[in-house]
Amino acid sequence: MVELFRVVRADKGAVLVLPADGLDGEHEPHRVTLDRDGLVGTEDGERLVPTVGDWLLVDETRASLRPRTTALVRDSAGATSRVQALAANIDVVLVVEHLDPDPDLGRIERMLTLAWRSGATPVVVLTKADLVPDPDGMTAEVAAVALAVDVHTVSVPTGQGLDALRALLVPGATLVAVGPSGAGKSTLVNALAGRDVMGTGERRADGRGRHTTTHRELVPLAGGAMLIDTPGIRGVGVVADDDALDTTFADVAALAQACRFADCHHAGEPGCAIRAALDRGELAERRFDSWQRLAREAAYQARRSDARLRAEERDRWKKVTKEYQRGLRGPGRPRP
Numbered sequence: 001m002v003e004l005f006r007v008v009r010a011d012k013g014a015v016l017v018l019p020a021d022g023l024d025g026e027h028e029p030h031r032v033t034l035d036r037d038g039l040v041g042t043e044d045g046e047r048l049v050p051t052v053g054d055w056l057l058v059d060e061t062r063a064s065l066r067p068r069t070t071a072l073v074r075d076s077a078g079a080t081s082r083v084q085a086l087a088a089n090i091d092v093v094l095v096v097e098h099l100d101p102d103p104d105l106g107r108i109e110r111m112l113t114l115a116w117r118s119g120a121t122p123v124v125v126l127t128k129a130d131l132v133p134d135p136d137g138m139t140a141e142v143a144a145v146a147l148a149v150d151v152h153t154v155s156v157p158t159g160q161g162l163d164a165l166r167a168l169l170v171p172g173a174t175l176v177a178v179g180p181s182g183a184g185k186s187t188l189v190n191a192l193a194g195r196d197v198m199g200t201g202e203r204r205a206d207g208r209g210r211h212t213t214t215h216r217e218l219v220p221l222a223g224g225a226m227l228i229d230t231p232g233i234r235g236v237g238v239v240a241d242d243d244a245l246d247t248t249f250a251d252v253a254a255l256a257q258a259c260r261f262a263d264c265h266h267a268g269e270p271g272c273a274i275r276a277a278l279d280r281g282e283l284a285e286r287r288f289d290s291w292q293r294l295a296r297e298a299a300y301q302a303r304r305s306d307a308r309l310r311a312e313e314r315d316r317w318k319k320v321t322k323e324y325q326r327g328l329r330g331p332g333r334p335r336p
């Protein structure tokens with residue numbers, strides 16, 4: 001018999017899972033220990049580190065992963081390691097940013113790129129509307145850099161904007177919240193769950209510092225949707241990719257297309273549409289810089305992953321050649 005489980009938490013060497021028909025917030029997860037290397041095979045022959053949101057198939061003899069439909073990935077350090085999946089099989093990425101202190105537009109653009117890259121739909125959530133005098137004005141500023149993305153402004157203490165977010169919690173949908181530490185992700189998850197499922201940054205009663213989320217966890221909600229809370233993502237290690245960048249920065253990408261030279265560096269070449277837009281004040285320097293920085297990171301990451309692929313290919317050929325030579329010699333045959 002094959003049983004289907006959802007990974008609600010992934011630790012080194014083990015995962016916590018809930019049965020597919022027990023994702024209603026009323027079941028206790030149970031632990032599945034993984035093979036020594038911590039990897040699980042997929043139906044198409046890959047071996048992956050399971051992550052929150054993965055679907056795990058278990059039969060009498062082995063566990064395997066369903067291929068991921070979407071995945072939020074981050075670049076993991078080291079020249080040889082692969083990207084790390086933060087969450088899998090997600091439908092919506094909530095890009096959470098606070099209005100107080102001021103929202104960081106560059107960080108929002110970075111998180112949107114990460115979100116578009118995942119294959120899921122990004123939604124921006126601006127928190128702490130109760131702490132600022134002009135939340136609508138600030139929302140408009142953010143909306144101007146979050147092209148084609150819904151922007152919700154919320155306050156948990158006043159309840160503002162929460163119903164609009166609840167509308168996203170359709171049965172079977174999986175949402176993941178990303179954002180800097182202190183943005184209010186756990187507070188939001190608790191408000192949407194209607195119960196305290198994640199610790200928040202409120203001062204603890206014993207005065208011993210603040211809680212901060214340390215692990216990723218999938219929280220099944222009563223209505224059949226699932227929410228994943230993540231610890232604050234720091235700027236580094238966000239995986240940029242060209243398609244995701246072109247979506248996040250559709251305005252800049254369209255301008256770049258209009259430059260006279262296809263390989264324009266937008267550094268003073270004649271016929272540069274980006275320079276012209278900057279000069280006319282139609283493109284903000286800040287946004288241009290932000291795009292350039294992420295594009296550089298994307299190029300660097302692409303080169304690095306090419307180098308890794310080449311190294312893997314080399315290793316594969318070494319092995320094949322060795323096996324071939326062994327085959328030529330054959331068992332018991334004398335060396336040539």
Ligand SMILES: Nc1nc2c(ncn2[C@@H]2O[C@H](COP(=O)(O)OP(=O)(O)OP(=O)(O)O)[C@@H](O)[C@H]2O)c(=O)[nH]1
Pocket residue numbers: 127128129130131154155156157179180181182183184185186187188199200201202203211212213214230231232
């Ligand atoms: N006034 C106000 N405070 C809020 C709101 N949302 C969150 N906070 C406060 O902001 C602080 C941080 O909230 P958390 O939910 O812990 O933030 P987080 O994003 O989960 O942070 P990490 O777990 O460190 O990633 C807490 O003191 C919350 O009470 C809000 O809408 N209004």
Ligand SMILES: [Zn+2]
Pocket residue numbers: 256259260264265266267269271272273274275
């Ligand atoms: Zn140009």
